[in-house]
Amino acid sequence: MTLRIGVDGRVLTDRYHGIGRVAYELTTEMARIPGVELVVFAGDQPSRRFDLDVLAGLPAVSVRRVGMKPVDVRQLWRWRPELRRAGVDVMFFPYHLGASPLAGKPRVALLHDCIFETDPRFVPSRKVGLAYRMLTSVIARTSTVLTVSHASAREVERFYRQRVHPGQVIPNGVDQDLGGTAATADRLRREYGLDGGYVLHVGAQRPHKNVAVLVEAIAKVPDAQLVLVGSADERFPDEVGPAIDRCGVADRVLRLPFVPEDLLGTLYARAGLLAYPSLVEGFGLPMLEAMVARTPVLASDVPVLREVGGDAALYVPPTDAEAWAAAITRLAADDDLRSGLVAAGAAHASRFTWGRAAERLVAAAVSAASSGRSRS
Incomplete structure (x- = not known):
């Protein structure tokens, strides 16, 4: 049985340094897992760091343009018809703020950190901080939340009263061939x-x-x-x-x-x-x-x-x-x-590989899709 996973690829831009890298590597590795098809929903912003043509060239990957910014108020109502037309079974949001509680499909959202919540100095403005916490609270209650570290999992529970199960902590991988010539x-x-x-x-x-x-x-x-x-x-x-x-x-x-x-x-x-x-x-x-x-x-x-x-x-x-x-x-x-x-x-x-992270992410997506959790 094939699982068709949607990926919010709007973060594949130069602005999203770490999140973009995580999204790109996980997508590449998930495409290698048998029984998985991926639909990457890309934005319109160009990138010098991430090559969408390479992703589109992978056998199990298709790329669709959605014409929304990485965080866009229109996502509240536009994800539902986009996902229906693409025929996805479950949606993966590498940046949790890209999600919508009205998406109409089960979804898993990666909540990387609680930096804004930790200290007012780390927030661009009070208005941004309030909006961020409100939307994060909604996503935490209506999606399957994943984190990249146990420290982040503890912070999610501290600030949002949502427990992240140890199996939903998916550490990042790292390019094992990184080096110079x-x-x-x-x-x-x-x-x-x-x-x-x-x-x-x-x-x-x-x-x-x-x-x-x-x-x-x-x-x-x-x-x-x-x-x-x-x-x-x-x-x-x-x-x-x-x-x-x-x-x-x-x-x-x-x-x-x-x-x-x-x-x-x-x-x-x-x-x-x-x-x-x-x-x-x-x-x-x-x-x-x-x-x-x-x-x-x-x-x-x-x-x-x-x-x-x-x-x-x-x-x-x-x-x-x-x-x-x-x-x-x-x-x-x-x-x-x-x-x-x-x-x-x-x-x-050497213990941190993107392949291992992708396997754990697909397992979380399978669980969300089979249970129907986070469907609205």
Whole structure:
């Protein structure tokens, strides 16, 4: 029996860094599972990161344009006829805010994190925060909710009183072939002036990412270079630029809003270390990407990052710039520590595959479709 799964592909745009990557990889892997057909509902926004033509070329995948933004009020009434025409059995929403309680089909929604709920500083505005929590509450009560970490599952229960069963926690995978070649290393040198050994951060620059602490730390480590990959979010004030000016390190901090996908592995592999100082996350995929690329990881000592990194990372108090500077200095000087973290990281990250995540997602979709839960 064939299960026809709809996928909300409107997040396959440059703006949705992590969610877009999760959606693309899960869709690719689900297409390889026997008995599964996929209908990807794409938006109209172009992407330099995700190739819809590649997805459409997979035997079990068809792509349909729906002409809605990733979060669009029209989705409340437009999903029902779209899903009926496409003949899907169950709908998967990689970003829960794309869902509609009136979709007319069973649905599973991935609620990655509760960042907005954690601290008012992490919300673009009070109005946005209220709307977000109201819609999230509705989706949590009318859909099968999945999360990417047990830390996020606990937060969903804390804020929305909805228990996420352990079987509905689906950790992200990571590209197990991520790395660099001599040719891509040469491109990195020519196009960005990067030779290697830099401190790397990957992620959109938003308040919860806490990137300014890395600028302050770099100022305390002579000759260290910081490379920040990820676009700023125009909804929030820029905290990084003022920190660079205040610390006088403009010549040692390189901000790259965008790096092509084919250079990302090399960017990780050539780094001296990945620094990930987030105050809160849903998962923390760059940690695993760095581990696959055999780059040691420094991360904030917060529950979700300890869950993702296990014993394969070095943890630092998130807001202590002195501690970050000391850890960066220690890793640069201690070859045994670096080697140990690299070996542990490679072994740890090998357990996180997109294929395994896709199998668990399909199992959740089968359960939702067979029970008829979340149908309205």
